[in-house]
Amino acid sequence: MSITQYLTEEHRKCDTYYAEAEKAVSQGEWEKAKELFNTFKEKTLLHFRKEEDVLFPEFEQRTGIVMGPTQVMRMEHDQARQLLERMEQALQNQNKDEFLSLGESLMILLQQHNMKEEQILYPMSDQNLDSESMVVKMSELGEV
Amino acid sequence: MTPRGLQLLYLPPFSIIARFFISALLFLNLFGLFLLYQYAKGELNLPASVHLWTLGFMGSTMLGALFQMLPVVAGATIENPLRKAFFVHTALSAGTLLLAFGLYMRTESLSLLGLLILLISLFYIVPLMLFKLLKLWGTLRDAPRGFVFALLSFLIGIILSVFLVLGHFGRLTVPYGKLLELHLSFMLFGWTATLVASVAFQVIEMFFVTPPYPKLISRYLPPFVFSLLLLKFLFPKSFITNAPIGASFFIFSLYTVYLLTKRRRKVSDPLVSLWYVGMFFLAVSCVLYPLKDELFLPFLVSFGAFVMSVIMSMMYRIIPFLVWMHLSTKGIPNAPAMFDVIHPKKIRLNFYLHLIFLASLSLLPFGIFLPSLLLLLADSLLWLFNIAGGILVYVKYERENPSHLK
Numbered sequence: 115m116s117i118t119q120y121l122t123e124e125h126r127k128c129d130t131y132y133a134e135a136e137k138a139v140s141q142g143e144w145e146k147a148k149e150l151f152n153t154f155k156e157k158t159l160l161h162f163r164k165e166e167d168v169l170f171p172e173f174e175q176r177t178g179i180v181m182g183p184t185q186v187m188r189m190e191h192d193q194a195r196q197l198l199e200r201m202e203q204a205l206q207n208q209n210k211d212e213f214l215s216l217g218e219s220l221m222i223l224l225q226q227h228n229m230k231e232e233q234i235l236y237p238m239s240d241q242n243l244d245s246e247s248m249v250v251k252m253s254e255l256g257e258v
Numbered sequence: 259m260t261p262r263g264l265q266l267l268y269l270p271p272f273s274i275i276a277r278f279f280i281s282a283l284l285f286l287n288l289f290g291l292f293l294l295y296q297y298a299k300g301e302l303n304l305p306a307s308v309h310l311w312t313l314g315f316m317g318s319t320m321l322g323a324l325f326q327m328l329p330v331v332a333g334a335t336i337e338n339p340l341r342k343a344f345f346v347h348t349a350l351s352a353g354t355l356l357l358a359f360g361l362y363m364r365t366e367s368l369s370l371l372g373l374l375i376l377l378i379s380l381f382y383i384v385p386l387m388l389f390k391l392l393k394l395w396g397t398l399r400d401a402p403r404g405f406v407f408a409l410l411s412f413l414i415g416i417i418l419s420v421f422l423v424l425g426h427f428g429r430l431t432v433p434y435g436k437l438l439e440l441h442l443s444f445m446l447f448g449w450t451a452t453l454v455a456s457v458a459f460q461v462i463e464m465f466f467v468t469p470p471y472p473k474l475i476s477r478y479l480p481p482f483v484f485s486l487l488l489l490k491f492l493f494p495k496s497f498i499t500n501a502p503i504g505a506s507f508f509i510f511s512l513y514t515v516y517l518l519t520k521r522r523r524k525v526s527d528p529l530v531s532l533w534y535v536g537m538f539f540l541a542v543s544c545v546l547y548p549l550k551d552e553l554f555l556p557f558l559v560s561f562g563a564f565v566m567s568v569i570m571s572m573m574y575r576i577i578p579f580l581v582w583m584h585l586s587t588k589g590i591p592n593a594p595a596m597f598d599v600i601h602p603k604k605i606r607l608n609f610y611l612h613l614i615f616l617a618s619l620s621l622l623p624f625g626i627f628l629p630s631l632l633l634l635l636a637d638s639l640l641w642l643f644n645i646a647g648g649i650l651v652y653v654k655y656e657r658e659n660p661s662h663l664k
Binding site for chain 2: 129130132133136137140189193196200211212214215216218219221222223225226229233
């Protein structure tokens with residue numbers, strides 16, 4: 115399996131996790147929403163970890179591009195992490211508006227982030243790295 | 259190897275899109291006031307009114323959006339964007355006002371001056387944008403490839419407008435009806451509908467988490483429509499070209515509705531509803547397009563309702579997101595979330611008002627114009643107020659956090 119296929123599939127899974135959490139929040143089912151949001155957060159952070167701990171360092175080492183796309187992706191991961199923290203807080207306070215508002219920003223941020231990864235960074239990684247072994251290494255961290 | 263991700267990080271200054279969008283909404287309000295004024299005088303100058311809308315409202319929105327999207331979506335960086343945007347925005351606004359006023363007053367010198375200013379700015383920015391995109395053609399995805407065909411159509415539409423204005427004032431003997439047909443088709447379907455469709459290829463999936471458009475549509479619709487438009491030079495009013503152009507966008511509108519029903523995010527959202535409304539009116543205008551010789555005003559009104567609805571949906575998503583994104587990228591702690599920029603209640607109110615306005619259009623065939631005119635003004639004014647309020651949130655944070663912002 116290519117890096118592109120493997121990580122793109124994770125993006126789609128995370129989208130589904132978020133859509134379920136968002137639906138529960140909008141219907142005011144707070145307990146269910148907490149559970150679904152935790153899954154979404156946990157899986158999203160796991161996905162980030164696979165990239166930051168496995169993919170990006172290898173990419174930077176092989177291509178010599180250190181301040182390039184990987185740096186941009188790390189920065190956007192940090193923005194997403196901040197939003198996730200604020201969303202968790204909104205969920206604790208059962209503040210629907212706040213949660214949905216932050217979620218809207220997060221979704222657009224993640225969608226445009228994913229687009230860049232899927233169309234630029236992952237294909238570049240597949241070209242420059244040993245895809246099979248990278249996928250094995252990332253899988254060892256867990257399943258999204 | 260070029261790290262194109264670096265270019266994709268680049269966010270054009272917020273003031274660029276803000277100024278174009280505010281101008282667009284000011285022009286929309288001016289258009290409403292102008293129609294009301296003409297109604298009071300018992301007249302309708304269609305060329306003047308239409309160009310306030312197409313150049314002022316649509317043109318400002320679309321050029322502002324392209325300044326934003328070229329670097330972000332296509333990785334095509336426009337150097338010194340602030341200076342270029344300032345020039346294009348100023349010239350577009352001034353040129354549109356002069357042209358519309360000149361056409362209304364039937365004053366040749368004002369119209370020609372307006373046209374000249376428009377030509378200078380548009381012949382500067384449109385080829386520049388085309389050049390930037392064509393340089394990257396091999397790496398472009400479907401959406402920015404669609405921009406290329408939209409910009410080419412715009413360029414052809416502008417060239418046609420020169421002949422039309424000269425013909426209008428009797429300076430040149432031209433086949434006016436045929437040129438008008440070509441100008442209108444290139445501007446409405448080649449430029450506007452193609453650009454909206456190309457943007458949709460990118461944002462429908464991104465904003466609403468839907469499946470992607472099939473390649474047959476996203477890759478081939480823009481060049482197919484553009485080829486048909488070129489064919490219109492040979493057969494300007496033929497059903498052979500008009501029917502497939504209408505059918506292409508009819509299919510696009512149906513497929514967009516289908517994708518939206520498949521969206522994974524099922525929460526109620528007026529911005530999704532605006533796309534449904536927009537696609538309904540696009541479908542109607544596609545049916546009316548081959549029949550527009552008999553049904554010209556219904557065609558124009560449907561097309562206008564399509565554009566207005568889709569632009570409303572996109573503006574209400576883009577402005578709050580960009581305010582958050584710019585402030586967040588510059589390290590503002592707890593940058594305002596999208597609902598803090600423009601609250602959904604305000605958007606919902608505008609959406610309902612917009613629906614009432616659109617419903618009132620059904621009174622037009624009975625010769626009842628005033629309710630639509632007043633509702634158009636209320637709709638546009640609330641829209642302007644909300645978007646300006648969102649932009650002011652950015653300004654407020656900028657003032658309060660000067661150390662974070664350059």
